[in-house]
Amino acid sequence: MKKLVFAIIIMVAFTSCQNNKTTANTPFTTSNTHHQDSTVIRAIFDTALSDGKGYEWLRDLTQNIGHRLSGSPQAAKAVLWGAQLMRTQQFDSVWLQPIMVPHWVRGPQETAYFQTENKKTSVAICALGGSVATPKKGVSAEVIELNSLEQVAIYGEKLRGKIVFFNRPFDLKLINTFDAYSGCVDQRWAGAHKVGTYGALGVIVRSMTNAIDDFPHTGSMGYKNLPKEHRVPAAAISTIAANALSAALLTNPSLKFYFKQSCKTLVDAPSFNVIGEIKGSEFPDKYITVGGHLDSWDLGEGAHDDGTGVVQSLEVLRIFKANNIQPRHSIRTVLFMNEENGNRGGKKYAAVAKENNEIHIAALESDSGGHTPRGFSYEGNINKTSLFKSWKKLLAPYGLHDWEKGHTGVDIRPLKSDSILLAGYKPDSQRYFDYHHSANDTFDKVNERELQLGTAAMTSLIYLLDQHLD
C-alpha cells in the first residue's frame, strides 16, 4: 500500500513537473508571437488614431447621403458610394451582389395626441417599420395599457375596439443597455401580431430607449402570417409621451388616443451588398469577412446604426494596405444591405458563399454603435474560441476587456457553422439607445477618437484571425 501511495505521489510529481514545464515554456513561445502581434497591433492603432479616414467617410455618408432605408433612393446612392470608395482604396476586387429587398415607405409625418376632458396632449410618434397605415382619418379609441405580450391573451376580448399601449420600460439596472433592449423589444416586434386577432384597432409601443426624451424610436415589426384584416397599425411613441399617457390613464382611464400614419409596403426593390476583397497570399480560397450594414432606418442619419460599422469595416482593409500587411487569407469588407427589416443581404451573402463552396473561416461584424471599445463577442467554432480568448491580453492595453460568448451580428449569423468563428465588435453601450432608430442618430453624436479606437480594435482582430487561423 505504501508503495502504491509512493508510486502515485511520484507519478503526480512527474505529471506536475511536466505540466509546469509545459506551462513555463508555453508563455515563452507565446510571448515571442505576442511580441510580434503586439508590434503590429500598435502600428494599426497608430494609423487609425493619427491618420484615420473613417470619420470623414462617415460625415460624407451620413450628411451627404443621409438615412438609407432598404429600397430608398438614398440606399441606392449608398451602394454606389461604398463601391466607389472601395475602388478608390484600390481593393483587389470590388463587386455588387444583387438582392431584392423589402420596400416600406413611411409617407407624410405621423400625428398623434390624447384627449382628456380638459386637455389635448400632442404625442411624438412614428410608425414602426413594416406597419400598415391607419385609415385616412386616423384611428381614435380608448387605450389599454399592457406591460407584456403575455397580458394580451389575459385581456383577450377586452382589447376589441381599443388601442393597445405596450409600456414596459428598459430595466435601468442592467449594466449593458443591449440586455435592457432585448428585454423589451418583443413589444415592438410582436405586439401587433399578438393583438391582431382580438379586434384591437392599433398598437402603440413605448420607444426602445433608456433615455427620457421626446424622440420616438422606430424599428421593425411583423405580422407573421396574420390575415390582412387582422393587421393593425403599429407605432412607437417617445418615452416622455409614454410616461405622460400612462399618468393620464390613471386619472382618465377612458381618455381617447388618436394617431394617423400613411406608411405602406411596396413591391420588393432591387438592391445590393457591396463587397471588396484583398486576395490572400497563402490561402486565397479561404475567407475572412468584416462588415457592417449599409441600410439604416429612415429617421436621423443612420450614424451609429450602422454608418460607424460601415466605415470601420472599410477602414480595416485600408489600414492593412497602409501598413503593408499582406493577409494570408482573402479578406472581404462587406457592406450588407437590409439588416434593419429583412436581413436579405446577410442571407444572400451566406447563400452565395454556400453555392460557391467558399470556405469561410471567420467573420466580424460591427453593429453596436461607434462608441469607445469594450471588447468582442464570439460564437461558432468551439476549437477556435480558446485561441480567440488568448488574444484578450493583446488588446487589454487598448481598453478591450470584455470577450464574451454570445450574439455577434445579424448579417454574419447566416454564415454560422461548426467551422467558422463569428465575432461581434462590442463598444460601450451606455449612449447607444439614446440614438438608435431615432431622428437623434446623427453624425454629431459620433466621437472621432472613439470611432477610430473601434476601427483599430477591429483591424487588430482581423489581423490576429488571419495570422493564427488556418
Added chain:
Amino acid sequence: MKKLVFAIIIMVAFTSCQNNKTTANTPFTTSNTHHQDSTVIRAIFDTALSDGKGYEWLRDLTQNIGHRLSGSPQAAKAVLWGAQLMRTQQFDSVWLQPIMVPHWVRGPQETAYFQTENKKTSVAICALGGSVATPKKGVSAEVIELNSLEQVAIYGEKLRGKIVFFNRPFDLKLINTFDAYSGCVDQRWAGAHKVGTYGALGVIVRSMTNAIDDFPHTGSMGYKNLPKEHRVPAAAISTIAANALSAALLTNPSLKFYFKQSCKTLVDAPSFNVIGEIKGSEFPDKYITVGGHLDSWDLGEGAHDDGTGVVQSLEVLRIFKANNIQPRHSIRTVLFMNEENGNRGGKKYAAVAKENNEIHIAALESDSGGHTPRGFSYEGNINKTSLFKSWKKLLAPYGLHDWEKGHTGVDIRPLKSDSILLAGYKPDSQRYFDYHHSANDTFDKVNERELQLGTAAMTSLIYLLDQHLD
C-alpha cells in the same frame, strides 16, 4: 544521488500539493467575503441606476448657478448650494471650512486676429487664468512658432518684441488622452514664465485638446517669481486657429498677430470647502474622504470639470443612507474650492486634518470627468494597495478593469502620507478634452447613465475601503 533526486521530487510534490491546497482554500474564504461585498455592490449600482439623484443635482448646479471660478459670485452660491444639499440629505454634520482664494477675473471678451497682406483672420482666443492683461489697445507683433519650452533658450533674443506661439499638439497615438494632455500642458503652464526674460510681448498657446474645433480652452498659468515688468499676457487659441496660423506662417512668416485681453488678479477672496460627514460606528475618529472640486473655470458650466465629481461625491453618502449602510469609519464628502487655480482648498483640508491630528485612512477624488467608468488609480500606503487591487474582480462586472498606480487627485494629494491610501476615479478619457476648460463644458455633454455608473463605482469603492481597512 538518485535518493537525493527522489527526495527532492517528493518534497516538490508535497510542497506543490500544499500550495495547491492553500490556493484552493484561499478563494473559498475570500469568496464568502466577496459574496457579501458583491451583494452590497449590486445594491449600490441598483440604487444609482434606478434612483440616481446626481444628474438632476448637476443640472441645477451647472444651469442655475453656472461656472464657478474661485472668488466669483457663482462660486459663493455654489458653496451655499452644496451645504444646503448636504443638510437636505441629512448628513450627520455639515460645515464650511474657510479659506482665502485667488481672485482672477477675465473682464470683457478677448479679441484676436492675424493679418497677412491680403487677409485678416479672426481667432478664437481666451486669456489663460492668472495672466496679466494686454495694454488697453492690445498687442500686435510678429509671431515665432515654437513646439517646446526647450526652444525658448535656443531662440533667446530672437523672441524680443515678438509674440511666442506654442503649438505642440496632443499626441493622438496615446490611448489615454490625459497622457496627451500631460505631454503638452507645460506650454500653457510655463510658456509665459519661460519667455518673460527675453523681451517677448505675449504668449499664445494651442488649446489643450485633441479635438479640432473653434473653442479656446483656458487653464492656469504662472509667472513664478518673474518681476512684474517681465510678465507678458498669455492666451489660448482654438486648434482651428492654431492650425490656420501655423499654415499662414509658412507662407507669411512676417504676418502680424493681434490680441487684446483685460483680465486681472484682484486681492484674495474669502471662500470655503464644503464638508459633510456621516459618523463611523466602529472607528468614528478615523476618516475616509470622497470629493470633487466645486470651483470651475469661467467658460462653459463646469459640468465635466468638475460638476460631475461634485454630485458623485454627494451621491456616495446618500446611497449609503438609502441602502442603510452604516459605515465603520467616519466618511466625509468634501467639495473642495479652488482646485483650478491654486489648490487652496485641498491644502487647507490637509492642513486642518494635521492640526487636529485626524487619522485619514483613505481618500478618493473624482476629477476626470463624468464619462463611463474604466477603473481607479491609486497611490500612497503600499501595504494597502494589494488589498485594493484584490477588489478589481468585484468591479470588473461593471466595466472597471483599469487599476493603475499613479496620480489620483489634486485636491486629495496634500493628504498623502505613508499611512493613507489615495484613489482617483478614472472614467473613459476619449471625450474629456473636447470640453475641458472651454465653453463646451456644459450639462448637455453629460450622459445620465455614464454619470450614475461612475457614482456607483465610487460608492462601491468607499464601501470596500470602509469594510476592509482598519
